[in-house]
Amino acid sequence: MTQIKIFDTTLRDGEQSPGVNLNQLEKLEIAKHLERLGVDVMEAGFPASSQGDFEAVKKIAETIKSSTVAALARANKQDIDRAWDAIQYAQKPRIHVFIATSPIHMQDKLKKTPTEVIDIAVNMVRYAKTKCNDIEWSAEDASRSDLQFLATIIEKVIDAGATVINLPDTVGYTTPKEYGEMFRYIKENVPNINQVDLSTHCHDDLGMALANSIAAVQNGATQVEGTINGIGERAGNAALEELAVAFKIREDFYPYSTNLVLKEIKRTSDLISKFTGMVVPGNKAIVGRNAFAHESGIHQDGVLKNTQTYEIITPALVGVQSNNLVLGKHSGRHAFKDKIDQLGFTLTEEKLADAFKAFKQLTDRKKEVTDDDLFVILMDIQTDVSNRKQYQLLSFQVQYDSRNLPTATVTLKTPAGDEIETAQTGNGSVEALYNTIEALISEPIQLTDFNLSSIGKGTDALAEVHVNMNVDNIPVSGRGTAQDVLEAAAHAFLNAVNRVFFTHSSSQKSE
Numbered sequence: 001m002t003q004i005k006i007f008d009t010t011l012r013d014g015e016q017s018p019g020v021n022l023n024q025l026e027k028l029e030i031a032k033h034l035e036r037l038g039v040d041v042m043e044a045g046f047p048a049s050s051q052g053d054f055e056a057v058k059k060i061a062e063t064i065k066s067s068t069v070a071a072l073a074r075a076n077k078q079d080i081d082r083a084w085d086a087i088q089y090a091q092k093p094r095i096h097v098f099i100a101t102s103p104i105h106m107q108d109k110l111k112k113t114p115t116e117v118i119d120i121a122v123n124m125v126r127y128a129k130t131k132c133n134d135i136e137w138s139a140e141d142a143s144r145s146d147l148q149f150l151a152t153i154i155e156k157v158i159d160a161g162a163t164v165i166n167l168p169d170t171v172g173y174t175t176p177k178e179y180g181e182m183f184r185y186i187k188e189n190v191p192n193i194n195q196v197d198l199s200t201h202c203h204d205d206l207g208m209a210l211a212n213s214i215a216a217v218q219n220g221a222t223q224v225e226g227t228i229n230g231i232g233e234r235a236g237n238a239a240l241e242e243l244a245v246a247f248k249i250r251e252d253f254y255p256y257s258t259n260l261v262l263k264e265i266k267r268t269s270d271l272i273s274k275f276t277g278m279v280v281p282g283n284k285a286i287v288g289r290n291a292f293a294h295e296s297g298i299h300q301d302g303v304l305k306n307t308q309t310y311e312i313i314t315p316a317l318v319g320v321q322s323n324n325l326v327l328g329k330h331s332g333r334h335a336f337k338d339k340i341d342q343l344g345f346t347l348t349e350e351k352l353a354d355a356f357k358a359f360k361q362l363t364d365r366k367k368e369v370t371d372d373d374l375f376v377i378l379m380d381i382q383t384d385v386s387n388r389k390q391y392q393l394l395s396f397q398v399q400y401d402s403r404n405l406p407t408a409t410v411t412l413k414t415p416a417g418d419e420i421e422t423a424q425t426g427n428g429s430v431e432a433l434y435n436t437i438e439a440l441i442s443e444p445i446q447l448t449d450f451n452l453s454s455i456g457k458g459t460d461a462l463a464e465v466h467v468n469m470n471v472d473n474i475p476v477s478g479r480g481t482a483q484d485v486l487e488a489a490a491h492a493f494l495n496a497v498n499r500v501f502f503t504h505s506s507s508q509k510s511e
Ligand SMILES: CC(=O)SCCNC(=O)CCNC(=O)[C@H](O)C(C)(C)COP(=O)(O)OP(=O)(O)OC[C@H]1O[C@@H](n2cnc3c(N)ncnc32)[C@H](O)[C@@H]1OP(=O)(O)O
Pocket: 013, 016, 046, 048, 049, 050, 073, 074, 075, 076, 098, 099, 100, 109, 110, 111, 140, 170, 233
């Protein structure tokens, strides 16, 4: 078995998904779960892109111990300095420098000749190497680049000190055969290629990201880049959970393995889906709601007789639990703490007390508290910033009458500490509530998406709302959970507004 390194870019390319904007605490929590999942490298962000991203990458670098922490930089000194400033205290830091190598990108975007691009790439890898030992260099749009040119520039950046060479299919254009042949060509035509890890980074525009990544591995790639749930720019990146499980299930066919702890997959996928607001489609491989559901009679009959007739992956392999009923009204702190550890959270004493209180409050209203309920409580507690200046929901009331327009009355605390209240109507209860909150907030708001789901089953299940909106023309997402649908909706709305409020108040999106 050849061990393939997993480079997770959920926090960088994943965050480039339209509408996704994670705050520092959310990024940190995701990073901790990625470490627990066993990724070899996590790309924590692009520090030069904003102060908020810089601070998030720095915090992750200071916290993560076993995975390499990478930071992205364009091929210029300012970006490289920023990347290094953010990751220098990591146990295993990596600077990831990229520059495009395809004719269209060099000519029309960078406005540089191929010779100039070679000089910039070599000089910037050399510069980055003066700061950090581990340097990844990416040839952006490699799959549309001239192969001879690619071989020339790769040989030179390796001589300049690169330790990993990444050949992205940036626009998701290539096919497995073509992409595999590119890797083989590079293996055969770059004399110093065996000194480095060769990496693949695929986008899913034509639905071939996973197939292309596997083709690259079959032709010499030793590192695969991708994201959890396949999120990312446009149609997304290769889904790492699909790659790892495919290698495991088809180990008879693929002589490759990864370090991923497969039973952590579902939990990590849930966490990322909730924080990003990117709902995993029911039919998504490995982590979709229906991935292990058998609906039709013939399939059910087969599964009852022998699960393997229709089930190639056992749900437990990826951490899907059939019965996750856990703690109840009478559970104590020890059992609670033990469960928190199992779910992969590390809480300070103060947060532990808050979480226990929230859990006890929930048991008063909900008969059965599941792992999923607890997971949401812990996510909220770990990323709670209610001690900071922001809009806070103090109370609300919605009057619904099937013959008249619903009316909402809302009281908010403003970031300046004032209490404000007003009432508005709407065509439905949520609209009345949102019209009212909007009337209380000075920034112009345009709601672009509203998504309601339940956590678990039953009439007492928690409601979860994700919203996308433009606040002051800035696209932003928000998430809220509560036992009541309207309360969850109000929290999601304010969660989105507060993200933008922080952007303005601290001049960058930092928390
Ligand atoms: C394929 C990928 O996923 S690449 C990563 C994409 N991620 C992002 O873009 C993150 C979000 N981006 C941002 O916040 C901003 O674009 C910033 C902060 C990075 C840069 O902002 P600005 O300085 O205003 O530049 P802007 O984005 O408008 O243009 C990009 C500039 O970088 C140049 N550039 C692009 N890639 C590279 C590179 N790899 N190396 C050097 N220069 C580059 C472009 O040619 C352009 O230069 P020009 O201003 O001389 O024409």
